[in-house]
Amino acid sequence: MWRARLTSPLFRLALLGAALAALTLGALALHIPGADTVGTPLRANLFVGVLAVSVGVYLLAVRLVLRSDLPASAPWLVLALAVLLRLALLPELPFLSSDIYRYVWDGQVQAAGINPYRYVPADPALAHLRDPAVFPLINRADYARTIYPPAAQVFFALVAQVGxxxxxxxxxxxxxxxxxxxxxxxxxxxxxxxxxxxxIYAWNPLVLWSFALDGHVDALAVALLALALLARARHRDGVAGALLAAATLVKFLPVVVAPAFVRGGRLWRPALAGAGVIVVLYALYLSAGRHVLGFLPAYGAEEGFDTGHGFWLLAGLSRLVPLPDSAGRIYALGVAVAFAALSWWVATRRAPSGGPDTVRLCRDAGLLAAIATAAANPHYAWYYAWLALPAAVAPSPAVIWLSAAPVLFYVDPFNDRFVWPALVFVPALILAGRALRPAASALAHPRGAS
Structure with a gap:
């Protein structure tokens, strides 16, 4: 009897959870208290190594829950560990990213009655707001207005009223x-x-470190997207459109899943509701004039997207042949055309009879989100965490991998935009190719063909 219990799926899940907890606390112990990074390059490399092992443990846990019959108590085990790990990281100051200091600053600026898009943090007009806990740690403080869209700014302002x-x-x-x-x-x-x-979401190491340690605003976008998916699954198309628009005005990228929301001809109601939310939220900050987009117009150039060297595929190609000045624009145009075709295919497929298909909705959203994120291939790890949300309902090996493996991006030992990221993107391509093989086979050999 004891042997059966020790080999039961629930016991194995508990073991994997214990391993994940030990790895998380071990990684946290590598941080030098008070340092605004892990501490030293060696510690940073060890830290990412531990996180990589935790991703392996996480993937084993995902495999277990997808292939085993677990008792009704299993979700409570999953949620309990998820809460405990988040509470363990909550009191720690961020050391993988300093973005949260801009969030707090933007909230303080708005609490003072000032439009956050009007000034860079180092502007003398804001000197009276500077404090030793936040202002010195703001990145790009002397040259960049805030990049965060209006829905994020409203959230920052609300949080500032609390603390x-x-x-x-x-x-x-x-x-x-x-x-x-x-x-x-x-x-x-x-x-x-x-x-x-x-x-699939709650134990994802990238999700855990991105939100519980660094407090990235992507968590707000994830919440709004989750609410939008639930509203869409319940036939509340206008509410879903409004929520998706709000998510888009937190991080912009969620707009790519819109075709999944209009599949089956549900277009005008979510489109009108979404447009209304966008107009209202931007109207709150129009006093900044042309600066209402903040640092966004200059962000692409800083990341190397204009030259093409910021894109993984072009970074690799540049090692073989010189890239023309227009390489970035050509790549972006090609991606836009291909993604438009994919979006049209997703949006125009016939809706399933008998009501919305929740799995297909999340599968389409996950597909669109993963392709768009991978095509943009940002080198900041937390940009990929949102992919874990739709993957929890519609698991895809490639999407789950992309939602967790970018923990590797917390270091860049080669200072190169191709070699190290290949450890994430090459396996993702292989997994995506394996997933496409059955569909291609079905098209080549349709059922009933002689």
Whole structure:
């Protein structure tokens, strides 16, 4: 009897959870207290190595929940560990990214009645707002206006009313995660799937470190997207469109999943609701005039997208042949055309009879999100964390890999935009190719053909 218990799926899940907890706390112990990075290059490399092992443990746990019959208590185990790990990271100051200091600053600026798009943080007009806990750690403080869109700014302003601190902002992001996980549990129930699959999101190491440690605003976008998916699954198309627009005005990238929301001809209601949200939110900050887009117009040049060297594929190609000055524009145009074709295919497919298909909705959203994110291939790890959300309902090996493996991007030992990222993108391409083989075979040999 004891041997059966020790080999049961629930016991193995508990072991994997214990391993994930030990690796998380071990990685945290590598940080030198008070340092705004891990501490030293050696510690940073060790830290990422531990995170890579934790991704391996996570993938084993995902495999277990997808292939085993787990008892009704399993989701409670998953959620309990997810909460404990987040609470362990919450009190720690961020050391993988300094973005959260800009969030707190933007909230303080708005609390003072000033449009956050009007000045760079180092502008003398804001000198009276500077404090030793936040201002010295703001990145790009002397040359970049805020890049964060209006929905994010409204959120920063609301959090500032509760507490103008990094801990308060991180706690707010974890509340957003709680909303997202409640929505995921409901989506899994609507799809008739085991709720233990919440693990795909809740135990994802990249999600954990991005939100519980660094408090990235992507957590707000994830919560709004989860609410939008739930509203769409419940036939509330206008609400879904409004929520998706709000998510887009947190991080812009969620707009790419819009075709999944209009599949089956549901266009005008979500489009009008979304457009209304965008107009209202931007109207709140129009006093900044042309600066209402903040640092966004200059961001692409800083990341090397204009020359093409910021794109993984072109960075690799540049090692073989010189790239023309227009390489970045050609790449972007090609991606835009291909993505438009994919979007049209997703949006115009016939909706399933009998109501919305929750799994297909999340599968389409995950496909669009993964392709768009991979095509843009940002070298910041947290940009990929949102992919874990739709993958919890519609698991895809390539999407799950892309949602976790970018923990490797926390270091760049070669200072190169091709070699090190290849450890993430090449396996993703292989997994995507394997997933496409059955579909290609079905097209080549349709059922009933002689």
């Amino acid at each position: 103008a601190s990094v801990t308060a902002m991180k706690a707010a992001m974890l509340l957003c995660e709680a909303v997202a996980m409640v929505c995921l549990l409901r989506l899994l129930a609507l799809a008739g799937l085991p709720q233990v699959r919440i693990l």
